[in-house]
Structures are given as C-alpha cells and as structure tokens.
Amino acid sequence: MKEFVRNSRQGSSHLWWMALSLVLLLTACIVDKSEESVESEDAVEESEGPVKKEGAVEPVPLEHGDWGFPGLVDRSGEPIEVPTPGPATGKTLDITDFGADPVPDSYDDAAAIREALEAAEPGDEILMPAGTYDLRSTDPADKSANIVLRSGVDLRGEGQESTVLLTSLDGEDDSRVIRGSGVHDVIVADFTITSHHEGSLGDDPDNGDASGGPMYGIYLGAHEGQASSQVLVENLGIRRFERHAISVKASREVTLSGNYISEATAVGPGGQGYGIAIEGSADQRDPDAANDSRHNVVIGNTFDGRHLRHAILLQFPTHNNLVADNIIVGSHLDAIDLHGEGEYLNEVRENTVIGGQRAGIALGNSGGSKNKHDASGHGNWVHSNDLIGNRQGVLVILGTPDTLIEDNRITAAEDSKVGIEVRNAPGTELRGNHITGGTDGFWAIRLSKDRGADGRGIGIPSGIKIESNVIRQAANGIRIDAGEDLSLVENVVDDIDGAKQRVADGINGVKVE
Template sequence: MRERDGSEHRRHQRNIAPNRIDVVQRAASLGFRIDPADSEHDDQPGIDAVLADAATTAGSTVWFPDGTYNLLSGSARQPNAHIVLVKSGVNLEGQSRERTILKSGFDDQGRNSVYGMLLQGVHDVVIANLTVTSSWNRNYSTDSRSNNPDAGGLTYSIATSSAGHPTYNVTIDNVLVEKFRRMGVRIGAGSHDIVVTTSLARNATDVGGGGAGYGFVIQGDKHKTAKTNPYLGRPDQDTYFVVLDGNRTDGPYIRHAVIIQYWAHNNLVTRNTFEGTQLDAIDLHGEDEYANEVSHNTVIASQRAGIGLGNSGATHDKTGVDNWIHHNELTGCAWGITVQYGTERSTIEHNLIRDNTALAHPPVAGVILGNSSNSVLRNNRFVNNTVEGFSAIVLKDDRAMGDEAAGGPRNWTILGNSVINSGTPLVDTSKLGSGNVVQPSW
C-alpha cells in the first residue's frame, strides 16, 4: 500500500481498551438479563444497553464470555441490525471464536437487508474472537446460476459504512461468519485503514448471483462510469488502505472469496487461503477497482479462476489500472488467472499455477488474456497441469462487455515464464490484438 507520493503506508495500530466490561454482569447491573445458553431468550436488548453504557467510559472493551447469545430483535438505534457500533474507542471481543456465538434470528429472504453487526462512522475499534451466525436451517445450494429458493439468514454478518463520516482504524480479528445471504464481511463506502485478519467465512446461504455468497468484500459507494475515481476527496465515500491478511474461506457454499469493487483502491489482499469457491476466488470485479495488491495467497480448487481481473455482467467490464498480482499459489483451479473486458496496466508476476487436473470450460488454461492491454506477464510458473488440452497461456478474443468493445490482448509483454509438465506453453491466436511481445523461457 502506497501513499500518493509513493511512500509506504503503514497499518494502523490496534486499539487498546483495557477497561474490560463483562457483558452479562454489566447487563444485570443495568436491569437486563443476558442468558449465554442457546435459548428463546432475546439477549439483544441487554447487549444494546451495555454498548450504550460502555460508550460513556473511555477505553472500554465489551467482553463476551463463551456462550450463545440469541439476537432476536434489532437495535434501538437501527432496527435492521442487531449490534450497531457508533462510539469510537470501544472494542467488542469474545472469549473464543468457536464458543462465543452471536446467533441471529433475522431471516433475509431477499426483501430487506439485515445486519449482524454494523460499524458506522467509528474509528479505533476492535472486533475479535467470536462467531456471527444465524438460526437459518434450510437447504444450501451450489448452483452459481440460479438463486437458492431457500436462501436466508443475515444479509451481511459484519459491515462497515460511513453514516456520513469515514470509518477507520478498525481491526476485525479472528472472527467466523456464516449463514449469510450476501456478504460475510463487507468493508463498505467511506472506510479506510481497516484490517481483517485470521478470520473465516463459510456457508453462505446463496451462491446464485446478484451479490450473493461473497466472503470478504472491499467496495466504494456504488459503481459509477467515469474516467477517474469520482470518490477521491470524499472520505465518506472512498474506500482504500484495507488489508485482508491471513483469512480463509471454506467451500463449497461461497461464490467468491474476495470481491474488490466500486473504485476501491490501494488495498492489500495477502497470505489468505481460499478453497472450493464456485466462481473466481479473488475477483477484481470489473468496476474500476485500481492500484490493489494481491500477493502470497493460496487458492485451492476454485471452480473458475483463482484470480480474475475484469468481469462480465450488467454493470461490469474492466478492472482499473495498476493492479499488482504476485507470488500467489493457485492449485487445482479451473483457470489460474484471467484478465478481460478492457482491463489495462496490470502486472502479473511470480505466481505458481499448478495441478490443474479438472476439465474446465474451454479454453483449458493457466492464464487467459482476453480484451486487455499494456500489461506484463512475467516469471510465472506452470507446473503439473496435466488435464487434456491444457495451455499455459491463452490469448483470446472477448465479446463486448459493458462500455468495452469486443477485442483481444494488445501490447502485452510476456517473458520469463516457465512451463513444466503442463501441455502447450502458448496458444496465440495472433489475428486477435496486436503489439504483444512474447519472449518465452519455456
């Protein structure tokens, strides 16, 4: 992550809040009962009261001992969310991730958005060591083309938003999110300097499109077609300096592990492990996201690409410029990396694409370069991709998408890549595109 002058941007320091408040004991002192057993008792009003009380004490950590906290109603502050954090400097931490469980009774069946936890315009906050889940108990689906008629649960497990003011210096550490319809962790508009680490997203209740089944999302306000970022200078709408570090998603009930979209920029996705996604695991979503770094991740058995730049769809086309994709290990994915639909100025280097043994949709390839330009593909390794018809690098034409015309790759520099036991090194349909420079080392 870099500042505008090119200097390194350093991660924020985790907020220290030494005044620990036991949520069960403090609720009782305020006249509320919280029952940490899994029961029909609604624990939300007591939690709401404790959070309001904690907001009056600087440096407070609201601490949840192990148990199941049943959340059956919405916050007095915002009825479509169970927990709303609006006070800066207040942490919320559980005793242990697997045994401190916030269990929602909300059931989003596509009518209204509901939240497990919402952070609005706050800073210097830690959310740690807990699970956000729901009581949804219908049927899962792996159908990525059609929405699950049984979908429900939370819309968003944990989300940040600006509420007119930026949300920043937030750490989300060691949380588990599941049984959500749309997004497990959404870093929304007006967020910067957010770190999400050692967390797990799994068991989305829908993977069928329309924004469903995303593990971790980094996004600006909304998609706008423009030549430059329309949110620069608007910290309540722009999203940047977000770090996803050391997280996991477990399939098969995840559509995309990571989405970056809506002009989000200068974010870092690193050292994560994503397994068994139904579509591209790490998806720069074709909505002008730019200057992001995707590095040192492990992607296993994605049903589409391990990493995708550019996307098809009603509001999608190209990824923005200057995204850097490096030192990722992509194992057993249908495709390793795709770059399409008008994407420009990407650098893709030092990635390992290996062990593709499953027949993908054609072309069967390690890297697919569609309509894209002025980019570099260098020093990548293709190892033991033994499926019949595999080619390490395929240059192909894309159909028109969004505002981008049909076309193929142009002005790519392809050099220093190695191909070991992996079919054909390069399929170059040279009638598509121009100006590509190939200096093979295979």
C-alpha cells in the same frame, strides 16, 4: 498468518479439512522436490511496489487523481503501515452483568449487548463470555441491525468457537448482525456469527431465489460522508448468511485478519454469497473525498468455498488495498475477484487458492444486473500467489488495463483450462510466473479475443509483455489466438506434452526473443 485450521470441525467438514491439509502437504512436497521449483521465500515483508524494469509498463493514473503505484503506499508511492487499534485501556464490561444469558435458546440477549455498549466509554471493552447468545431483537434506532458499534469501544468474545452469536434475522432487506457506520478505533474479535437458518446452503450460482439468514454478518460503512477507519475484525467465524459475511464499503484502514468464512445460504446473481467484499461507492470518482475506499487489508483469512460465490471481492473504485496470505478452497465463481467496476492499484499477493470452479484470481467481470460490470481499473499487481487446480489461474478481461502478473506459482489439475488467460487487457505484463500440470487442452498462457459482455469490453490483447516465465511439465505452452504489439522475451518452455507455442495465422507484430 493465523493457524491454517483454527478449530476442529465436526463430521464431514472436519474430514474435508483433513483432506485439504494432505493436498497442501503433497503440493508442497512436489514443489520442494522439483529441480526447477521456486526457491522458498523469506517471511512476508512490506512491499515497496513492483520492480521497475526498462520498458516496463508504467502506472497511469487515468481519471483517479494522481495515485500511481499499487498496494499499501501513499499518494507519492512511499510504503505505509496501516494502523490498527491498540488494546482496550479502560474498563471491561461483561454482557452477563447486563442480563445476557450464555445458555442457548434464551429469550433475547441482543438488548443486553446493546445496553453494555451504551454504558461503555471510549477505551472500554465489551466482553461476551463463552456461550451462545440469541439475538432476537434489533436496535431501536436501526431496525436492520442487531448490534450497532460505537467508536472507541471493542467487542470481544472468548474464542471463535466458544462465543457464538445466533441471530434470528432471516432474509430481511439489508439486515445486518453487526453494523458500524463512520466508526473508528474499534476491535471486533474472537467469536462466531451464525443464524437460525436450517435450510439448504447456496450451491447454484444461477439461482436468484435462494435466501436465508441475515444479509450481512459484519457491515462497515460511512456515515454522512465520514468513512469507518482503523477497525480490526479478527478471529471471527461467520456462516449461514445470505449476501456478505463481511462487507466494507467506502472505508479506510480496515483490517480483516484470521477470520473463517463458510456456508452462505445463497450464491446467486445480484451479490449473494460473497465471503469478504471491499467496496467503494458506486458513484465514487474522487480520491480526495472523505469516503474514498483505500488502505484496507484482507490478510490471513480462511474460506471454505463450497458454498461461496466469491471468497474475496473488490468492487467499485476502491484502490491501494492489500489482499494477502489468505487460503481459499473452492468457490463457485472466481475466488478472488476484482469485479469490473474500476478497482485500481490494488495488491493481491501470497494467497493460496485451490480447486475453484472458475478463476483463482480474476480482473474484470461480465455480470451485473443493477451495475453492468466490465473492466477493472489500472495498475493492479497480482504476484507470488499459489494457484492450484482452478479452471484458470489468473484471468484478465473486458479492457482491464496495465495489470502486472508476476512470480505466481500455478499448478493445473485435470479440469484446468488455462494457467494465465489474457483477453482485452491492454498493457498487461506477465513476468516470472511458474506454470505446470494440466491435461489435454490445457495451455499455460493463452491470449485470445474478448467477445465482451453485451457489447462491453470487446477487443483483442494489445501491448502484452510475456517475459521470463517458466513453463515446465505442462500439457501445452503459450497459445496466441489474437493480439497486436505482443512481446515474448526469455520464457522457458520445457518438457511439454503437446505444443510449446502456437500462434494463429494473420497475427502480426509478435516480438519473440
């Protein structure tokens, strides 16, 4: 994974990250010193999927073709390695040779970057030397974008804080600093994208009127049914954008690694303030279609969530993606969010989420103005994450089926409500999670009725398996307010301040071993 803090920041931001480092260090010390702590893990390896146990929930392909296993696997379930572009093999074209001026407040450098891209051939690299480049114009063929990528041509700066692209885009519909449509074999790396926006940053998730800066920092999508593929976006800083820092839609084999994302200008409803969004097409139901969104990787990125609605979001029927090794501190809503539009068979592992105002990881969503959200799809795998001081560690709602939640380490803080909360989520399995901390009304695991969202997703937990979880030094243990066909097997609940277990009257079919 990339360095935790890639570059020093000035003023309060730098102090905030110093404080965060101390929080992580103290948390690690607490875990190491606990006699019942989880043993340290080996280096990250490619996963071959959840371990199958007798009676375990088997993946059900539903209407999404015959894909049946989560994570980076092929249709048969065999692990794959997502290809990334190799280093440039051709010429290096320096944008200053095309008239770009690295001194801030130059007239317009976007035209010079576009001219260099036009002069390049596949295998070439466009170099943006250290400096600040003012992007004041848009591409003649695409008035929404400052720069349009070309297949086989890399775009690289000299460092995340050394090379800065400063856009003048400010609230224009669908505006994008960098767009790639149907591109392949491209590296975009080692610079920062920001804007001239000097107004307030997003801090109210109910405010739909806030805006400023470009809608998107990086936008990768399909062109005439052809997905973008084999694209690496690495070591970028992106800030002062309105909707998505990085948006990947209807694409495959896109890897986003080592990026630092912060400072959205808006976090309101309708898609504002997302750090990274991986999306299928809203009407995409055919996994064999050319733009089926799968095998994308979000790994080793860092998010300052103080001005983000969601840090990482998967939306629409995108599947078999990997979200791993990311660090997220704070977010206004769920930090890692499977957004309730049929996202299925994705793997979310070994992320660290600290201090989110809502869930650290959520599956299913009650919002949506244009597209009414409800359940995520089947078979998502959430495991081995560190979830510290979030309102909920993991939340599964609105009919999301057959989720496997295992081996997560959840540490509650004073304002935390639940370690793992399951509502209407048939076939959910909780296995081997370690949960600790909390005060007063905190419960390590809670099953409750789902009241739905405008009639969508109403129901109770059913077919839930709670097995081999370890709950220690927590305010309360396991609470079951509603449900049917529930199984509690070999859970350890020790040193609890309040109730170890509470089952509401009238609930039948609870198997306890």
